[in-house]
Amino acid sequence: MARRGAAALALAPALALLAVALAGVGARGAVLEDPDYSVQEIWSREPYHARPNPEPEPEPFSPPLPAGDGEEERQPRPSQHRPPKKASKPKKVPKKKLAPETSPPGKNSNRKGVRSKSSEKAASDDHSIPVARDDVREGCPPLGLETLKITDFQLHASTSKRYGLGAHRGRLNIQAGINENDFYDGAWCAGRNDLHQWIEVDARRLTKFTGVITQGRNSLWLSDWVTSYKVMVSNDSHTWATVKNGSGDMIFEGNSEKEIPVLNELPVPVVARYIRINPQSWFENGSICMRMEILGCPLPDPNNYYHRRNEMTTTDDLDFKHHNYKEMRQLMKVVNEMCPNITRIYNIGKSHQGLKLYAVEISDHPGEHEVGEPEFHYIAGAHGNEVLGRELLLLLVHFLCQEYLARNPRIVFLVEETRIHILPSLNPDGYEKAYEGGSELGGWSLGRWTHDGIDINNNFPDLNTLLWEAEDRPNSPRKVPNHYIAIPEWFLSENATVAVETRAVIAWMEKIPFVLGGNLQGGELVVAYPYDMVRSLWKTQEHTPTPDDHVFRWLAYSYASTHRLMTDARRRVCHTEDFQKEDGTVNGASWHTVAGSKSLIVLLSSWGQTITDCWDWAGPCGPSPLNPLFIIPISIITTAVNYVQGLNDFSYLHTNCFELSIYVGCDKYPHESQLPEEWENNRESLIVFMEQVHRGIKGLVRDLHGKGIPNAVISVEGVNHDIRTASDGDYWRLLNPGEYAVTAKAEGFTSATKNCMVGYDMGATRCDFTLSKTNLARIREIMEKFGKQPVSLPARRLKLRGRKRRQRG
Numbered sequence: 001m002a003r004r005g006a007a008a009l010a011l012a013p014a015l016a017l018l019a020v021a022l023a024g025v026g027a028r029g030a031v032l033e034d035p036d037y038s039v040q041e042i043w044s045r046e047p048y049h050a051r052p053n054p055e056p057e058p059e060p061f062s063p064p065l066p067a068g069d070g071e072e073e074r075q076p077r078p079s080q081h082r083p084p085k086k087a088s089k090p091k092k093v094p095k096k097k098l099a100p101e102t103s104p105p106g107k108n109s110n111r112k113g114v115r116s117k118s119s120e121k122a123a124s125d126d127h128s129i130p131v132a133r134d135d136v137r138e139g140c141p142p143l144g145l146e147t148l149k150i151t152d153f154q155l156h157a158s159t160s161k162r163y164g165l166g167a168h169r170g171r172l173n174i175q176a177g178i179n180e181n182d183f184y185d186g187a188w189c190a191g192r193n194d195l196h197q198w199i200e201v202d203a204r205r206l207t208k209f210t211g212v213i214t215q216g217r218n219s220l221w222l223s224d225w226v227t228s229y230k231v232m233v234s235n236d237s238h239t240w241a242t243v244k245n246g247s248g249d250m251i252f253e254g255n256s257e258k259e260i261p262v263l264n265e266l267p268v269p270v271v272a273r274y275i276r277i278n279p280q281s282w283f284e285n286g287s288i289c290m291r292m293e294i295l296g297c298p299l300p301d302p303n304n305y306y307h308r309r310n311e312m313t314t315t316d317d318l319d320f321k322h323h324n325y326k327e328m329r330q331l332m333k334v335v336n337e338m339c340p341n342i343t344r345i346y347n348i349g350k351s352h353q354g355l356k357l358y359a360v361e362i363s364d365h366p367g368e369h370e371v372g373e374p375e376f377h378y379i380a381g382a383h384g385n386e387v388l389g390r391e392l393l394l395l396l397v398h399f400l401c402q403e404y405l406a407r408n409p410r411i412v413f414l415v416e417e418t419r420i421h422i423l424p425s426l427n428p429d430g431y432e433k434a435y436e437g438g439s440e441l442g443g444w445s446l447g448r449w450t451h452d453g454i455d456i457n458n459n460f461p462d463l464n465t466l467l468w469e470a471e472d473r474p475n476s477p478r479k480v481p482n483h484y485i486a487i488p489e490w491f492l493s494e495n496a497t498v499a500v501e502t503r504a505v506i507a508w509m510e511k512i513p514f515v516l517g518g519n520l521q522g523g524e525l526v527v528a529y530p531y532d533m534v535r536s537l538w539k540t541q542e543h544t545p546t547p548d549d550h551v552f553r554w555l556a557y558s559y560a561s562t563h564r565l566m567t568d569a570r571r572r573v574c575h576t577e578d579f580q581k582e583d584g585t586v587n588g589a590s591w592h593t594v595a596g597s598k599s600l601i602v603l604l605s606s607w608g609q610t611i612t613d614c615w616d617w618a619g620p621c622g623p624s625p626l627n628p629l630f631i632i633p634i635s636i637i638t639t640a641v642n643y644v645q646g647l648n649d650f651s652y653l654h655t656n657c658f659e660l661s662i663y664v665g666c667d668k669y670p671h672e673s674q675l676p677e678e679w680e681n682n683r684e685s686l687i688v689f690m691e692q693v694h695r696g697i698k699g700l701v702r703d704l705h706g707k708g709i710p711n712a713v714i715s716v717e718g719v720n721h722d723i724r725t726a727s728d729g730d731y732w733r734l735l736n737p738g739e740y741a742v743t744a745k746a747e748g749f750t751s752a753t754k755n756c757m758v759g760y761d762m763g764a765t766r767c768d769f770t771l772s773k774t775n776l777a778r779i780r781e782i783m784e785k786f787g788k789q790p791v792s793l794p795a796r797r798l799k800l801r802g803r804k805r806r807q808r809g
Contacts, residue, residue, distance in 0.1 A: 140210040140269075140297040141673040142440060143203060145171040148572050148666055150201060157199040159191030165289070170199050172261065172293035173444050176218045177576035184576035186218030190279070190288040197288050200276035202237070207296040209233065209275050211265040213440050216258025217289035224289035225255040226279040233272035243270060251280055261441050271299065293440055312677040317402070318395050320675040322387065324435050325355055325428050331394055332360055339401040342366060342415055348423065349504025352451040355428040357504055360397050362420040369419065371708070372700070374693045374732045375512050377421040379505070380520040382456040382647070384430020385447035387669040388678055389520025393424040395679050396686050410687070418693060421512065426501055427456055439669045454499040457519070460506070460650035461491040464533045467653060482547070483722045485653045513726040514657035516555070516693040516734065519647055521661055522668035525566055526579045527556040528661040532588030532646040544589035546652060547721040551734050553585065556660055559689045560584030564681040574666035588648060588661065656723040658734055696735035697756045698764040701725050701744045704772055712746035712771070732764065744769035
């Protein structure tokens with residue numbers, strides 16, 4: 001997910017105050033006679049006689065044109081409406097709302113999408129059409145506006161304010177760019193505010209339409225959304241028929257703010273090729289702007305070449321569904337029973353809510369570290385609402401087991417020569433929230449944070465600043481190594497704002513000598529490599545390479561180049577960024593930045609809803625009813641700002657592990673029907689990336705007796721980043737092909753240097769070292785063996801001088 005919040009902030013040494021005045025809430029084009037108008041449907045007063053069949057099977061049709069007109073006439077006129085029948089009396093509220101109710105601090109950004117009651121109310125009314133529940137709720141998935149399955153050429157609109165607000169931007173959950181007046185704005189916005197505006201989708205084949213999901217405009221500064229609309233369908237884009245409620249046009253309830261998705265189900269499924277949304281009213285102080293998704297089932301058409309050409313199928317017999325926590329555990333258990341000799345299930349800790357953080361180990365000797373065998377990990381679900389990565393890893397676990405049993409030589413080699421760890425859900429609490437909302441109604445942030453409001457991905461201690469300050473001041477008495485930088489004491493204290501999930505994953509990474517890792521995220525289609533934090537003061541975006549930049553570029557490209565879409569130059573960008581210039585890869589700091597301990601401004605929308613990541617360590621920020629700019633107290637800032645470092649940078653500076661962020665899809669939470677295609681998109685990439693753990697050099701560092709030396713430092717000439725040996729003296733150093741001068745050194749031993757050649761073929765080059773102890777180390781060893789301590793000459797001289805002074809006195 002692209003964090004545009006941090007990039008949007010012009011970092012400054014002091015906090016600024018932004019005043020946004022709200023004139024009130026209302027709807028244009030309708031009279032606010034009832035306090036509950038914004039959550040009511042507009043009803044026709046004309047009676048409707050129920051059809052004989054309560055659940056009619058819709059047929060393809062071409063609606064007749066009105067006489068002398070090619071489109072249904074729409075004149076601005078007040079709509080006659082009446083409220084639906086209710087089981088209970090409505091609550092008394094003031095006739096005019098000046099501001100919406102705000103959620104408690106930390107909860108306002110995690111509001112679920114709304115399933116509109118309009119169609120249900122219509123079904124319960126005496127003059128309404130029964131709804132085909134099974135067809136609507138279970139049978140038909142989204143057409144694919146959010147996943148980009150629907151191309152820009154299939155979206156059309158009556159008018160648009162400008163290109164950046166054209167019909168192609170009217171996709172559910174699309175995010176605006178930093179500059180909202182550029183080509184990448186956050187919705188379709190009509191060029192005029194009147195009842196003649198529309199946006200339509202060409203499904204390119206007959207489709208059974210069952211529902212519409214809408215959002216307002218994604219914007220930092222503006223409040224635009226549609227509060228009610230009509231739905232029209234056509235088979236030829238010339239003759240249109242409006243979905244009716246009885247004998248009158250049905251008007252669907254829209255949005256009451258700009259981010260929470262609202263679902264409206266059609267009273268009965270409608271079969272057509274084109275569907276059009278015609279706004280009827282909109283936010284009083286805004287414009288006609290909307291994002292949307294259409295629910296529908298394409299009808300079989302064997303003669304449709306377009307469909308057959310673009311259809312994606314998979315031959316893998318896997319469990320393509322969304323798994324909640326219980327189902328995830330069950331799937332792990334099934335895989336473990338299928339492959340008991342190569343799998344082990346364990347947990348690295350518990351979430352804030354007490355859910356275990358389960359991991360699956362895949363190896364020919366599960367449960368033990370084999371000397372000379374590298375350790376690899378995949379992590380997913382740090383953001384609980386980025387569900388695709390979680391499901392891909394569960395599919396990967398199942399796939400590796402199946403292929404190992406089938407004796408696929410590629411998978412057999414990978415399993416027997418690598419110790420693989422897969423952690424599919426680092427934030428199970430957040431996932432459960434997102435799971436309740438569902439794949440289309442969770443919005444952009446429901447479930448992103450932990451239960452206590454912390455973004456795990458950016459909840460690690462800032463080690464970059466410690467390293468860079470030491471490098472900028474070489475004469476400083478405080479020496480900081482270029483690797484294995486210690487975690488500051490304040491971060492380890494119980495009072496620190498650190499998620500329990502963060503502490504668990506840090507302990508896991510310290511315990512196991514990982515060589516390579518990937519954390520799967522969502523909302524974009526790119527591989528990001530460190531550094532994620534900019535080095536220049538006050539800059540929000542700047543290319544900030546590591547000493548191993550060439551290695552990280554190769555690792556990122558190995559995933560992106562084998563993905564079906566990441567390097568496709570014809571692919572449409574997900575939101576605002578085009579990563580094709582770097583072949584589907586990007587340096588994290590040049591894209592978005594982790595701002596470190598520089599400054600803090602948290603921006604909230606006019607509703608008090610989070611519109612930036614609120615400096616992810618803080619999670620969903622608390623709203624201010626009077627001021628949309630919520631400023632966190634300085635006392636909190638000084639304590640918390642040091643936490644904002646990403647997992648990638650932390651892993652590189654604190655452990656041996658090279659970590660990358662892999663954004664696996666534009667849609668964070670795709671519909672279940674999309675999982676087979678997403679698996680095909682990512683399967684080869686997931687395997688190829690794991691294989692990269694065998695590139696570079698590996699070996700053992702031993703003493704003259706053949707015993708492994710733990711914690712020995714491995715340095716590569718020309719690369720200002722070292723690694724260390726594991727407890728058995730084995731090491732792995734990722735390097736690109738070439739010849740390298742490698743030095744091994746350890747405390748109490750003389751250092752040794754070798755030239756090691758890395759080839760292009762898969763498999764790390766063996767480069768062992770045997771170190772002999774220094775003379776001083778041997779003297780100490782002999783003295784300790786015979787119960788004596790070596791004499792410290794400087795201390796002895798000082799003692800003699802003190803004795804002479806006393807004698808003179």
